Amino acid sequence: MSDIIKHECGIALIRLRKPLQYFIDKYGPLYAMNKLYLLMEKQHNRGQDGAGVGNVKLNVDPGHRYISRYRSVDNQPITQIFKKISKKYKKAKKEGGKWFNQEKWLKENCAFTGEVWLGHLRYGTHGQNAIENCHPMLRQNNWKNRSLMVAGNFNMTNVEELFDILTELGQHPKEKVDTVTVMEKIGHFLDEENQRIFEAHKDEYTNAEITQIIEEKLDLLDVLQRACRDFDGGYAMAGITGAGHAFVARDPSGIRPAHYYADDEVVVVASEKTAIKTAFNVNYADIQEIKPAHALVINTNGDYKMEQFIEPLERKSCSFERIYFSRGSDPAIYAERKMLGKLLVPKILDAIDYDLENTVFSYIPNTAETSFLGMMEGMEQHLAKRQLQELRSAREDDQALEKLLSFRPRVEKLVIKDAKLRTFITDDAHRDDLVAHVYDTTYEVIKKKVDTVVVIDDSIVRGTTLEKSILRMLDRLEPKKIIIVSSAPQIRFPDCYGIDMSKMKDFIAFRAVLALLEETKQENILEEAYQKCLNSDNTKNHVKDVFAPFTYEQISQKIAELVKIDTIEAEVEVIYQTVENLHKASPEHTGDWYFTGDFPTQGGNRVVNKAFVNFMEGKEVRAY
Ligand SMILES: O=P(O)(O)OC[C@H]1O[C@H](OP(=O)(O)OP(=O)(O)O)[C@H](O)[C@@H]1O
Numbered sequence: 001m002s003d004i005i006k007h008e009c010g011i012a013l014i015r016l017r018k019p020l021q022y023f024i025d026k027y028g029p030l031y032a033m034n035k036l037y038l039l040m041e042k043q044h045n046r047g048q049d050g051a052g053v054g055n056v057k058l059n060v061d062p063g064h065r066y067i068s069r070y071r072s073v074d075n076q077p078i079t080q081i082f083k084k085i086s087k088k089y090k091k092a093k094k095e096g097g098k099w100f101n102q103e104k105w106l107k108e109n110c111a112f113t114g115e116v117w118l119g120h121l122r123y124g125t126h127g128q129n130a131i132e133n134c135h136p137m138l139r140q141n142n143w144k145n146r147s148l149m150v151a152g153n154f155n156m157t158n159v160e161e162l163f164d165i166l167t168e169l170g171q172h173p174k175e176k177v178d179t180v181t182v183m184e185k186i187g188h189f190l191d192e193e194n195q196r197i198f199e200a201h202k203d204e205y206t207n208a209e210i211t212q213i214i215e216e217k218l219d220l221l222d223v224l225q226r227a228c229r230d231f232d233g234g235y236a237m238a239g240i241t242g243a244g245h246a247f248v249a250r251d252p253s254g255i256r257p258a259h260y261y262a263d264d265e266v267v268v269v270a271s272e273k274t275a276i277k278t279a280f281n282v283n284y285a286d287i288q289e290i291k292p293a294h295a296l297v298i299n300t301n302g303d304y305k306m307e308q309f310i311e312p313l314e315r316k317s318c319s320f321e322r323i324y325f326s327r328g329s330d331p332a333i334y335a336e337r338k339m340l341g342k343l344l345v346p347k348i349l350d351a352i353d354y355d356l357e358n359t360v361f362s363y364i365p366n367t368a369e370t371s372f373l374g375m376m377e378g379m380e381q382h383l384a385k386r387q388l389q390e391l392r393s394a395r396e397d398d399q400a401l402e403k404l405l406s407f408r409p410r411v412e413k414l415v416i417k418d419a420k421l422r423t424f425i426t427d428d429a430h431r432d433d434l435v436a437h438v439y440d441t442t443y444e445v446i447k448k449k450v451d452t453v454v455v456i457d458d459s460i461v462r463g464t465t466l467e468k469s470i471l472r473m474l475d476r477l478e479p480k481k482i483i484i485v486s487s488a489p490q491i492r493f494p495d496c497y498g499i500d501m502s503k504m505k506d507f508i509a510f511r512a513v514l515a516l517l518e519e520t521k522q523e524n525i526l527e528e529a530y531q532k533c534l535n536s537d538n539t540k541n542h543v544k545d546v547f548a549p550f551t552y553e554q555i556s557q558k559i560a561e562l563v564k565i566d567t568i569e570a571e572v573e574v575i576y577q578t579v580e581n582l583h584k585a586s587p588e589h590t591g592d593w594y595f596t597g598d599f600p601t602q603g604g605n606r607v608v609n610k611a612f613v614n615f616m617e618g619k620e621v622r623a624y
């Protein structure tokens with residue numbers, strides 16, 4: 001993207017399904033730790049605010065620690081956490097000698113040697129970027145079956161409401177952030193389920209026996225059914241109890257992604273399919289999606305099932321995942337990104353007046369690289385058609401024909417990304433600074449004042465990347481014209497399901513509309529929409545009214561004007577993907593509320609209306 005407002009999260013869960021000794025003998029004691037490291041590292045694209053790892057040991061005698069957790073907001077949080085865990089292993093190896101390879105000794109003497117692992121990568125959407133807000137969140141209890149660790153890729157639109165429900169229950173949550181609220185809600189029903197089983201058996205068994213019965217009978221599906229029914233949001237939520245039951249629950253519209261793989265050794269869950277493929281090298285086809293409204297539940301004996309726990313809604317999985325967040329190494333995502341690039345070709349050809357000879361194509365690294373390949377494939381196809389026409393008409397002489405046949409679209413690496421960070425994912429306060437210094441260019445590869453430069457990016461959110469960096473840099477090459485192409489449609493509305501885009505004024509498309517309303521003296525539309533938002537029952541998104549008076553092209557044109565600062569001499573044009581073509585490229589991932597304003601839950605309408613109210617009242621705060 002060019003100036004994205006990013007925020008996402010990634011989850012990773014591993015459940016060893018055989019005794020730990022089996023893995024120690026077959027792969028060595030570090031097996032699960034290394035696998036989790038890979039699963040997380042291969043998803044680091046999803047979260048750079050912080051990371052966390054939790055571990056639960058099964059069947060540990062009382063008196064020994066069975067839950068461990070590390071979290072970090074370090075610059076390299078994954079490395080930092082695994083360094084600390086490795087240190088524990090090294091110490092244990094030194095102290096234990098041959099005992100290091102014995103399950104019982106290892107579990108009793110070294111933390112993070114349990115059979116159930118939970119990893120998380122965070123981009124905060126609620127609360128600050130502090131270690132306290134990193135996942136896994138932990139709700140500890142002296143009864144194993146009541147202890148709970150939760151980590152998720154989620155955002156709730158109705159935290160206030162969920163918070164009130166908890167306080168009405170008499171609880172006293174320590175913070176009003178969605179991570180705490182969600183964990184306390186699940187924790188509350190986990191307590192109730194424990195109590196229910198206890199009540200049913202208290203007359204027949206001793207308390208110690210009942211603990212064992214609870215471990216066997218605890219039904220996490222039932223807990224989730226009750227805990228999640230008031231959730232309004234997008235989520236892929238994973239949790240482990242102190243006894244080692246595990247779950248991963250996915251929201252009713254399938255907004256956030258979650259995938260799993262299982263064989264007789266492991267059950268593995270990750271946000272992204274490719275992470276599982278790379279870490280475990282299993283057949284791609286054996287990695288399944290956790291279905292929307294379903295939860296994968298793993299018992300303490302390692303049995304697992306995927307079942308529905310909530311009424312499904314129309315499937316609306318997030319298309320932004322496909323365009324930007326997820327790794328493009330997933331074969332389906334790769335194909336979709338290429339198609340996005342290809343579908344833009346007719347509009348680009350129009351914009352360059354079919355003059356391929358004087359056009360140089362390039363892309364903004366890194367995510368847009370794949371759509372660039374698709375765009376170039378489309379250009380090649382166009383060229384082949386043109387060549388065929390010329391051959392058929394045979395109007396050209398040999399020399400001219402040879403020139404035509406040997407002509408290739410001109411491709412150059414014009415934009416270089418110097419920092420590895422995904423700037424979208426950096427917090428707002430530091431983003432502009434980072435963006436300005438992240439990119440560089442290749443000099444003297446274009447014909448000055450003659451060439452048009454076409455640069456594709458995956459998305460334009462705030463426009464910061466363009467305004468503060470890309471356009472200034474490209475203009476130094478002195479092209480006649482710069483065309484910025486976005487493989488995503490115009491981002492017009494907030495996200496409230498896990499991507500941190502919640503303030504209207506952040507969106508360059510919204511700022512363009514404000515400018516157009518002012519120019520056309522239609523500012524009354526803002527006031528009218530504001531009144532509607534204030535009095536709304538939130539069954540409608542009233543912010544659509546603000547965009548309605550203008551065509552897609554008018555808004556694109558205004559965006560081009562806004563990002564073109566005075567010192568830029570080249571002509572600037574911005575071309576956006578249409579929503580229709582996005583759905584052609586990615587037909588199964590129809591979640592498009594940030595482009596269309598069609599939110600899959602009522603909470604979404606509430607968030608967009610509130611975001612607009614906040615804007616009108618000058619409040620620079622998140623709308624959920
Ligand atoms: O319009 P803006 O708000 O500036 O956001 C859009 C930019 O942010 C992203 O880049 P990022 O550096 O995060 O990631 P990438 O290297 O994966 O493309 C994205 O690819 C765009 O270039």
Ligand SMILES: NC(=O)CC[C@H](N)C(=O)O
Binds near residue numbers: 008009125133498
């Ligand atoms: N991006 C996410 O999934 C964020 C998770 C959670 N809402 C948090 O703020 O930590």
